[in-house]
């Protein structure tokens with residue numbers, strides 16, 4: 001009997017998470033939270049508080065925490081240990097306290113390289129647990145559904161796919177930073193992708209064409225043909241809540257945008273994703 005080659009699909013144990021939001025929502029806006037670096041003297045609490053107030057005040061706005069929530073300088077890591085505000089544990093507790101009032105709006109949590117500095121305790125996981133939010137350290141694929149009226153059924157919600165991961169490595173140019181999120185789009189099917197870590201905002205739409213299985217007879221040639229459907233991927237690099245100066249300025253990094261890009265899921269007719277910066 002013929003032996004089968006191993007099936008790579010069967011090896012993938014990556015599961016997605018699900019956010020089922022209210023059926024009364026017609027639109028959902030996601031303001032990603034990333035790179036707060038709480039504990040770093042340059043962290044802008046004023047902007048962070050405004051961000052949280054914005055999420056709290058608007059029923060259609062949600063967020064997820066995409067890593068580097070805390071600065072977490074340890075004895076063995078980079079960073080100025082004597083200048084950080086509180087210990088990494090204090091910083092974790094502060095983030096929990098800040099996001100608790102909007103915990104029902106935190107759709108997921110991932111881990112950044114700053115949280116990863118602490119090896120034996122997963123502080124990002126602690127934050128997720130305290131906020132009762134789904135957690136996956138390396139990245140999360142999220143199915144977001146809300147509203148009704150999909151395909152003409154009043155009770156059928158619209159569903160969107162979003163993938164977010166903290167990011168990695170260094171890059172100097174905007175293009176080198178942006179291509180890292182573009183690459184995640186080669187690997188996972190989603191409507192939007194968010195990567196953080198580089199502290200520089202970038203938004204780019206990419207279209208790819210999907211063949212539809214259904215065929216028809218072409219009137220002119222009499223041959224079978226099929227149509228292609230366009231799928232739009234929005235690739236987003238998110239901001240940081242760090243004011244310029246210190247490490248960033250001395251190292252030749254640009255000032256960060258202190259407001260987040262806004263991902264808009266607009267469920268009228270068919271899934272559409274827009275991003276406002």
Ligand SMILES: [Fe+2]
Nearest residue numbers: 035068197198
């Ligand atoms: Fe960061």
Ligand SMILES: [Fe+2]
Nearest residue numbers: 068112113197
């Ligand atoms: Fe980072």
